[in-house]
Amino acid sequence: xxxxxxxxxxxxxxxxxxxxxxxxxxxxxxxxxxxxxxxxxxxxxxxxxxxxxxxxxxxxxxxxxxxxxxxxxxxxxxxxxxxxxxxxxxxxxxxxxxxxxxxxxxxx
Numbered sequence: 001x002x003x004x005x006x007x008x009x010x011x012x013x014x015x016x017x018x019x020x021x022x023x024x025x026x027x028x029x030x031x032x033x034x035x036x037x038x039x040x041x042x043x044x045x046x047x048x049x050x051x052x053x054x055x056x057x058x059x060x061x062x063x064x065x066x067x068x069x070x071x072x073x074x075x076x077x078x079x080x081x082x083x084x085x086x087x088x089x090x091x092x093x094x095x096x097x098x099x100x101x102x103x104x105x106x107x108x
Contacts, residue, residue, distance in 0.1 A: 024059035070098035
């Protein structure tokens with residue numbers, strides 16, 4: 001519970017600041033193997049996706065009221081940043097994974 005309170009306090013401070021209009025916050029955490037989930041995790045091996053990990057996108061540009069069913073992994077965050085800002089892709093990013101673009105509505 002203390003982690004949830006900490007995140008809520010940080011979000012409130014950022015939303016109240018002048019930074020908010022240009023901010024995207026991606027909250028993700030390890031839920032110990034996805035045992036919390038309502039569906040079975042995708043098949044995986046030692047290095048590929050297996051457990052589902054929750055993620056919350058908080059931003060004035062976040063797509064509201066939607067649930068995205070794109071397959072992501074932890075490298076999807078780096079993939080999103082490099083695509084969004086036209087940077088060279090980083091090694092180790094899995095090409096078959098999504099890049100979080102569907103979580104945003106940049107037309108807002």
